[in-house]
Amino acid sequence: MSTPVLxxxxxxxxxxxxxxxxxxxxxxxxxxxxxxxxxxxxxxxxNDGPLSAYVHIPFCKSLCxxxxxxxEIHARxxxxxxxxxxVLAEADLVAARLQPGRQLDQLALGGGTPTFLxxxxxxxxxxxxxxxxxxxxxxxxxxxxxxxxxxxxxxDRLVDIGFGRYSFGVQDFDAAVLEAVxxxxxxxxxxxxxxxxxxxxxxxxxxxxxxxxxxxTPESFRTxxxxxxxxxxxRIALFLYAHxxxxxxxxxxxxxxxxxxxxxxxxxxxxxxxxxxxxxxxxIGMDHFALPGDALLAAQASGTLQRNFMGxxxxxGLDQIGLGVSAIGSFGGVYAQDLxxxxxxxxxxxxxxxxxxRGFVLSADDTRRRSVIMELFCNFQVVLAPGxxxxxxxxxxxxxxxxxxxxxxxxxxxxxxxxxxxRNVCAVFDRYLEADAGARRYSHTA
Ligand SMILES: C[S@@+](CC[C@H](N)C(=O)[O-])C[C@H]1O[C@@H](n2cnc3c(N)ncnc32)[C@H](O)[C@@H]1O
Ligand code: SF4
Numbered sequence: 001m002s003t004p005v006l007x008x009x010x011x012x013x014x015x016x017x018x019x020x021x022x023x024x025x026x027x028x029x030x031x032x033x034x035x036x037x038x039x040x041x042x043x044x045x046x047n048d049g050p051l052s053a054y055v056h057i058p059f060c061k062s063l064c065x066x067x068x069x070x071x072e073i074h075a076r077x078x079x080x081x082x083x084x085x086x087v088l089a090e091a092d093l094v095a096a097r098l099q100p101g102r103q104l105d106q107l108a109l110g111g112g113t114p115t116f117l118x119x120x121x122x123x124x125x126x127x128x129x130x131x132x133x134x135x136x137x138x139x140x141x142x143x144x145x146x147x148x149x150x151x152x153x154x155x156d157r158l159v160d161i162g163f164g165r166y167s168f169g170v171q172d173f174d175a176a177v178l179e180a181v182x183x184x185x186x187x188x189x190x191x192x193x194x195x196x197x198x199x200x201x202x203x204x205x206x207x208x209x210x211x212x213x214x215x216x217t218p219e220s221f222r223t224x225x226x227x228x229x230x231x232x233x234x235r236i237a238l239f240l241y242a243h244x245x246x247x248x249x250x251x252x253x254x255x256x257x258x259x260x261x262x263x264x265x266x267x268x269x270x271x272x273x274x275x276x277x278x279x280x281x282x283x284i285g286m287d288h289f290a291l292p293g294d295a296l297l298a299a300q301a302s303g304t305l306q307r308n309f310m311g312x313x314x315x316x317g318l319d320q321i322g323l324g325v326s327a328i329g330s331f332g333g334v335y336a337q338d339l340x341x342x343x344x345x346x347x348x349x350x351x352x353x354x355x356x357x358r359g360f361v362l363s364a365d366d367t368r369r370r371s372v373i374m375e376l377f378c379n380f381q382v383v384l385a386p387g388x389x390x391x392x393x394x395x396x397x398x399x400x401x402x403x404x405x406x407x408x409x410x411x412x413x414x415x416x417x418x419x420x421x422x423r424n425v426c427a428v429f430d431r432y433l434e435a436d437a438g439a440r441r442y443s444h445t446a
Contacts, residue, residue, distance in 0.1 A: 012402065012421075013262040020423040020433070022242070023377055024309045025328065025335055026370040031432050032337055032358040040356050043332030044097040047319050050105035050136055051098075053129065054310055055087060056324035058112040058342065061149065064171075064183040065253040066213060068242050070326040070340060071112045080117040083342075087323050088128040090338075090349045094321055095132045097354075104133045105318060106140045108310045115149040119157040126161050135162070140315065142167060142204075147189040152196045159200045166197060167206040168233070172213060173224040180214040180257040187227055194231050204294075205233040211268040212241035214257030221268050222275060229279035235296065236281065236289040237311060238272050240265065266420070285312050285378050286422050305378040312378065333367070335360045365431070373426045380414040380422070395428045 021028040058072045059080060107129065117125070126141075135141065142165035143158060150158075158166070172178060173187045190207075197203050207228055211221065228236065243259060245251040260268065273283065281289040284296045285305060299305040299314040306316045309328050319331035326340045336359035339345040348355035362370065372389075375382040384393075388410070396412070399405050404418030405425060414425055427433050 010263045013266065016421050016424050020427040021430070022423065023373050023426050023430075024307065024311075025330065026373045026430065027335075027360055027362075027366060027432055028430075029328070029337065032335060032360050035334070035336065035356065035359045035361065039334055039361055040336050040354055040359065041097045043334035043336075043361075044094065045099060046332030048099050049102070050318055051102050051133060051321055052106035052108075052308075052313075052315055052318040053104055053133070053321045053323060054108045054110060054327055054329075055114075055125065055129075056110060056112065056322070056327040056338075057083070057114040057117060058325050059083075059116040060111070060113045060146070061116065062182065063250055064181055065250045066171075066181045066210065066241055067250070068244060068248055069112060072342065074116075077116055077118050077121075080121045082346075083324075084117065084121045084125045084128075086346050086349050087125060088132075090323050090355060091129060091132050093349065093352065093354050094323070102133055103136045104129065104139055105136045106313070106315045107135070107142070109143040110310065111144060113146045113149055114143050115145050115154065115158075119154055123157065123161050130162075140165060144169065144208075145193065147193045148185055150193060152192075155193060155196045156200065159197075159203075163203075165204040165206065167208060167237075168193065170207045170228070171210045172216065172221070173227050174215065174220045176215045177213050177220065181254060191231060194233070204235065206235040206237060207231075207233040208237050208239065209272070210239045210241050211272065212243075212260050212265045214254060214259060216260055216264075216268060218264075218267055218271050221271060225272060225275040229275065229281075232291070234291050234294055235284075236276065238269070238276075238287045238289065240269070240287070269420070285380075286419065288312050300379065303379050307374050307377050333362050335362075369429050369431060372429050376412070376414060376426050376429075377422060380419065382412050384410045384412065386410055389429065392428050396425075399425060399428075 322329035
């Protein structure tokens with residue numbers, strides 16, 4: 001059953017306007033710094049068992065002005081060939097430090113735009129990874145697809161390569177919204193990609209949607225949502241536009257068109273929940289939806305839903321390897337992020353060194369706080385040990401009074417209203433945020 005989502009008052013939004021991270025990791029990336037010598041190699045060698053890998057492909061043909069991802073704009077796809085060589089060389093460096101015999105239980109290609117690669121380069125990349133780490137029989141192999149970069153032949157190739165889950169960047173179908181953010185993408189493009197894949201097999205399809213973009217109104221967004229549900233993707237990720245122009249200067253171009261205020265954003269979110277709920281979608285965590293039968297829903301029901309840099313996932317506890325510029329890995333109690341600058345990253349790999357720029361070694365306290373924050377984000381409930389986190393319990397008091405959470409003995413439960421403010425609730429357990437106050441800026445939380 002979907003939980004009803006409540007509209008939030010402007011007064012509440014104003015009062016909780018303090019910005020907070022999205023917690024795809026804890027500690028969050030701004031806390032990352034230099035790693036002690038040998039820490040990454042030691043952490044890579046620490047564990048055994050199946051692996052998860054994320055490969056970052058930074059290239060795009062044109063820049064969507066809202067984009068918060070690490071991207072490079074290129075006219076020619078050929079830039080991808082050398083990049084794939086370097087990713088595979090990086091995989092060798094990683095494999096040499098892992099215990100032998102490890103297999104991939106999950107592979108995700110993201111970006112940027114993975115489908116910017118020439119199909120042959122894509123096949124070389126996946127075959128190369130498979131040669132280093134064979135896939136488990138149940139491996140989840142997924143790719144982010146920009147419908148503007150593919151045709152039926154490319155999709156056929158992706159199916160042959162072995163991708164089972166396809167995530168389409170849709171954002172909105174409204175022409176005025178798309179024009180304001182510099183992304184021309186007629187609905188027909190998405191529809192024909194969906195049809196092609198459906199003819200080829202029973203694949204999991206995800207749509208990325210965004211709310212909080214210029215010119216979005218409840219009417220326009222309802223029309224978009226109606227088109228979306230008619231295409232019946234198995235999953236939908238509904239992202240709140242993260243406006244961080246101090247980090248992504250192109251977003252100032254979005255600002256010019258006027259960004260919906262907090263009240264409108266809230267209305268759009270509630271509307272999406274209503275339309276998707278009426279169409280049979282159930283909510284997952286903060287901002288995902290899925291049709292009954294989806295593995296994420298089963299994971300949510302059994303309390304095993306996880307969250308990582310790839311979003312919500314069913315694969316709990318796997319070491320996560322990051323390959324490619326800016327990619328973040330999480331393994332053996334360490335976060336490690338690759339260099340963002342492609343030249344520097346290439347030079348480091350070519351020199352036979354792991355291209356890690358920065359990271360974090362988690363203490364026992366960090367690990368416990370991470371599990372509390374992730375449980376709240378995924379399952380909206382966490383059980384604390386008796387007497388654990390006394391200061392944090394005290395800091396939850398205003399949120400108890402505002403009806404965001406219920407504290408029953410040692411169990412913290414986030415209410416439907418509190419889901420709007422899940423980032424604020426989690427921030428209570430973030431021991432670095434206070435120390436950081438004023439030094440960092442995050443996007444709006446609702
Ligand atoms: C790497 S992109 C998607 C793949 C492909 N490049 C495309 O655009 O179709 C991943 C998703 O991140 C989301 N996204 C990008 N910038 C964002 C921002 N500033 N705030 C919230 N979501 C954002 C978009 O929904 C986008 O589809
Ligand atoms: S949204 Fe996708 S296509 Fe657009 S700039 Fe970002 S990564 Fe590239």
